[in-house]
Amino acid sequence: MEDIILLSHGNGGENTRKLVEEILGTLGNDILNELLDAAVLPISGKIAFTTDSFIVSPIFFRGGDIGSLSVYGTVNDLSMVGATPLYLSLSFIIEEGFTFSDFRKILLSIKEGAEVSNVRVVTGDTKVVERGKGDGIFINTSGVGIIKNGRDWRKREIKDGDLVIINGGIGEHGISVMLERLGIKAGKSDLAPLNSLVLPLLDRTNGIKFMRDPTRGGVATVLNEISRKYGVGIEVYEDKLPLKEWVKESAEILGIDPLYAANEGKVLMIVDSKDADVVLNFLHEKPDGYDASIIGKVTKSSNRVYLVTHIGTKRILDTLKKDILPRIC
Amino acid sequence: MDREKVLDLGKRINTVSKKEINLMEFCGTHTHEIFRFGLRDILPQNIHLLSGPGCPVCVTAQEDIDYIITLARIFPIGVITFGDILNVPGSEGSLNHLRAEGKDVRVVYSPLDSLKIAKKNPQKQFLFVGVGFETTVPLVAYTLLMARKERINNLLFLSLHKLTPPAMRAILEMGEVKVDGIIGPGHVSTIIGRKGWGSIFNDYKIPFVIAGFEPEDIMLGILKLIEMVEENRPQLLNAYRRSVREEGNPHALEMINRVFSVSGDIWRGLGYIEDSGLKLNETFSEFDVKRVYPIKFKKYENKGCRCGEVLRGVLKPTECPLYGKVCNPQTPMGPCMVSSEGTCAAYYQYGEN
Numbered sequence: 001m002e003d004i005i006l007l008s009h010g011n012g013g014e015n016t017r018k019l020v021e022e023i024l025g026t027l028g029n030d031i032l033n034e035l036l037d038a039a040v041l042p043i044s045g046k047i048a049f050t051t052d053s054f055i056v057s058p059i060f061f062r063g064g065d066i067g068s069l070s071v072y073g074t075v076n077d078l079s080m081v082g083a084t085p086l087y088l089s090l091s092f093i094i095e096e097g098f099t100f101s102d103f104r105k106i107l108l109s110i111k112e113g114a115e116v117s118n119v120r121v122v123t124g125d126t127k128v129v130e131r132g133k134g135d136g137i138f139i140n141t142s143g144v145g146i147i148k149n150g151r152d153w154r155k156r157e158i159k160d161g162d163l164v165i166i167n168g169g170i171g172e173h174g175i176s177v178m179l180e181r182l183g184i185k186a187g188k189s190d191l192a193p194l195n196s197l198v199l200p201l202l203d204r205t206n207g208i209k210f211m212r213d214p215t216r217g218g219v220a221t222v223l224n225e226i227s228r229k230y231g232v233g234i235e236v237y238e239d240k241l242p243l244k245e246w247v248k249e250s251a252e253i254l255g256i257d258p259l260y261a262a263n264e265g266k267v268l269m270i271v272d273s274k275d276a277d278v279v280l281n282f283l284h285e286k287p288d289g290y291d292a293s294i295i296g297k298v299t300k301s302s303n304r305v306y307l308v309t310h311i312g313t314k315r316i317l318d319t320l321k322k323d324i325l326p327r328i329c
Numbered sequence: 330m331d332r333e334k335v336l337d338l339g340k341r342i343n344t345v346s347k348k349e350i351n352l353m354e355f356c357g358t359h360t361h362e363i364f365r366f367g368l369r370d371i372l373p374q375n376i377h378l379l380s381g382p383g384c385p386v387c388v389t390a391q392e393d394i395d396y397i398i399t400l401a402r403i404f405p406i407g408v409i410t411f412g413d414i415l416n417v418p419g420s421e422g423s424l425n426h427l428r429a430e431g432k433d434v435r436v437v438y439s440p441l442d443s444l445k446i447a448k449k450n451p452q453k454q455f456l457f458v459g460v461g462f463e464t465t466v467p468l469v470a471y472t473l474l475m476a477r478k479e480r481i482n483n484l485l486f487l488s489l490h491k492l493t494p495p496a497m498r499a500i501l502e503m504g505e506v507k508v509d510g511i512i513g514p515g516h517v518s519t520i521i522g523r524k525g526w527g528s529i530f531n532d533y534k535i536p537f538v539i540a541g542f543e544p545e546d547i548m549l550g551i552l553k554l555i556e557m558v559e560e561n562r563p564q565l566l567n568a569y570r571r572s573v574r575e576e577g578n579p580h581a582l583e584m585i586n587r588v589f590s591v592s593g594d595i596w597r598g599l600g601y602i603e604d605s606g607l608k609l610n611e612t613f614s615e616f617d618v619k620r621v622y623p624i625k626f627k628k629y630e631n632k633g634c635r636c637g638e639v640l641r642g643v644l645k646p647t648e649c650p651l652y653g654k655v656c657n658p659q660t661p662m663g664p665c666m667v668s669s670e671g672t673c674a675a676y677y678q679y680g681e682n
Contacts, residue, residue, distance in 0.1 A: 313367025316680025
């Protein structure tokens with residue numbers, strides 16, 4: 001019979017100890033192995049702190065799984081404020097009956113993700129819920145990083161003529177997960193850690209004035225958040241949007257606008273126009289940035305986000321207004 | 330999309346067009362695409378585009394939603410349908426509310442998925458709610474044929490399917506708005522053919538162009554209509570030949586006829602229209618939910634929502650007192666705001682607020 005996780009793995013007793021050992025066996029390090037009620041961390045400086053929950057379905061998707069998604073999702077949130085990601089917490093909520101083999105696969109994927117993005121899992125928790133009270137496995141994380149001098153972009157002023165840059169193809173995570181749920185084999189998630197891409201970029205130039213990873217709600221939603229937060233207008237050029245062919249085709253079939261689909265390896269930046277070349281040249285040399293392009297411009301003449309279509313007509317690009325997507329992140 | 334062609338058609342329309350005219354696009358997808366590509370920007374001011382009732386979710390009568398909700402609250406029946414229907418407000422909540430109450434409500438992309446669900450859960454009864462015009466019906470008909478062939482006995486059907494030509498005729502007959510030309514629905518016409526519009530054209534002699542959905546298709550359709558209007562030479566023209574044939578799709582039509590028969594039906598906004606709906610044939614009556622569960626429920630009026638007038642082209646969404654104030658895509662008061670094909674939703678999404 002297949003080895004499965006039971007309610008008793010969450011009762012705090014012998015089985016819980018076994019489950020914890022399973023985790024330590026894969027993710028253990030000197031801080032985690034102390035098994036104290038809280039991790040004690042030797043850090044000083046300006047600290048960034050973030051939290052996120054991951055409930056993706058399917059749990060294993062093309063281009064990643066809930067484990068790597070948890071690590072990179074958290075790493076990326078820290079990276080977006082210019083922080084070097086250092087430590088993660090992981091909290092598993094597991095539905096009884098979830099197989100140990102799948103759980104081990106997820107742990108290995110977390111281990112690999114943590115190694116690739118150079119972070120350590122330093123504290124965590126496990127809970128097991130009754131069958132039907134969860135959907136396989138949910139993961140909650142938090143992340144801590146430090147912001148080195150010169151990487152904190154928050155005080156830089158966004159002005160007329162600033163450019164909107166993205167590091168590559170739009171909507172790949174959201175649309176590929178959607179296709180996978182429909183049983184269609186096409187494309188894959190763009191899931192990737194962004195710390196090794198954006199942190200050196202922040203050291204290269206002071207021209208970056210805003211960064212966010214356009215996950216849920218997609219690029220259109222982030223642009224609307226920028227527009228509202230800073231009281232500026234943004235023009236987006238449909239012609240310039242980097243879109244893979246499979247994204248274009250399947251978006252058309254599914255009736256989804258890729259501008260509203262989630263990304264998990266993309267960074268959307270507002271960049272001073274005089275620094276745009278430096279940023280693009282830097283990105284174009286990197287595997288996660290070779291398709292980077294300027295997709296829009298900040299305008300002070302309005303305070304809304306507009307799309308300039310292929311034809312040259314203009315229409316408003318609003319925030320996502322209805323549920324179009326099932327659980328993808 | 331061919332940008333140069335679109336712009337060129339725009340120029341030609343601007344040269345030819347002189348009269349102040351109203352064109353009605355019957356189909357909600359046309360409305361949506363016209364906004365998505367910003368085509369109004371390149372049309373002259375004297376051409377007014379009116380949206381018609383071509384959004385199947387929008388014309389679904391409130392009492393049909395009420396029937397489903399009442400049924401699922403009384404009996405342990407799982408409801409399977411297309412996503413858009415979930416948000417349509419009934420008198421007491423929507424199917425989304427029903428799901429939040431813990432009732433089994435599932436969304437599928439294809440009606441065939443309902444067979445899989447029924448087979449996987451043989452102890453439970455399910456209801457597939459079929460919504461859509463002639464375009465959607467053949468696949469639902471096929472699903473019913475398969476359900477019979479595979480002897481699936483825990484799946485019922487509710488047909489809210491509607492036929493488009495009777496609705497078009499009703500709008501012309503009411504005469505509430507001056508319609509100078511009609512942009513005919515491309516997808517529907519793929520099934521019913523150019524022929525399907527013949528009797529309406531013969532009776533009303535109104536310029537009628539069946540158009541596709543790429544921006545250049547829509548612009549070509551508009552150009553052809555304007556030429557007819559300016560020269561006072563109405564025609565029934567198929568400008569979507571790569572998809573629409575004179576006879577339509579005989580195979581699909583035959584499949585529809587095997588399973589469904591024409592009956593009168595209630596359209597939201599238009600009321601009862603003779604021969605505008607599709608009910609299950611006598612031979613499929615064991616699948617007919619209304620036969621199995623002939624329940625009674627209280628009927629309510631929907632106060633304030635003017636979706637009906639929007640569907641008839643009498644009122645622009647922005648002229649409705651609820652639009653954008655209490656009615657928006659998150660909390661729609663009426664179905665025109667729910668479906669992506671709905672006129673109010675298209676206006677709202679693309680910035681007329």
